[in-house]
Amino acid sequence: MTPEAKSQAIAAALILLGAGLVIYFLPTLVLWIGQYSPALAFVVGAILLLGFFAVFWLRARYQRKRGGE
Template sequence: MSEQTNRSTLIAAAIIFGGLLIGGYFLPDIINYVALFSPWLATGIGILFVLAVFFIFWLRGRYQRRHGR
């Protein structure tokens, strides 16, 4: 792997990790606020956050397969 590929992978991992960290930090507050109106909607938001994590990594893997990395 070239230096540019390593740097690109590191930047992508940092962005993904940062996004998950920020999202995970605010998720309990968001869920508690939404649960005041609808516990089902709050549960759905939590489930969507977890599914989004897998979706991000699925997209990343698909991108890497298409570009031969």
């Protein structure tokens, strides 16, 4: 395994681990925030879920700029 491939694998694993933790605790967090404001709970939930896709989108843009595949 090349150093670049190893780095990419580690980055992907960390991103997936972070996303897994967020998704695991998301229902508890949204229900807790929903006690105060249902609209705020919706916004926080949407931001956290969209953040998962935003991380991969930003990483893909970074890879394209660097000339990676």
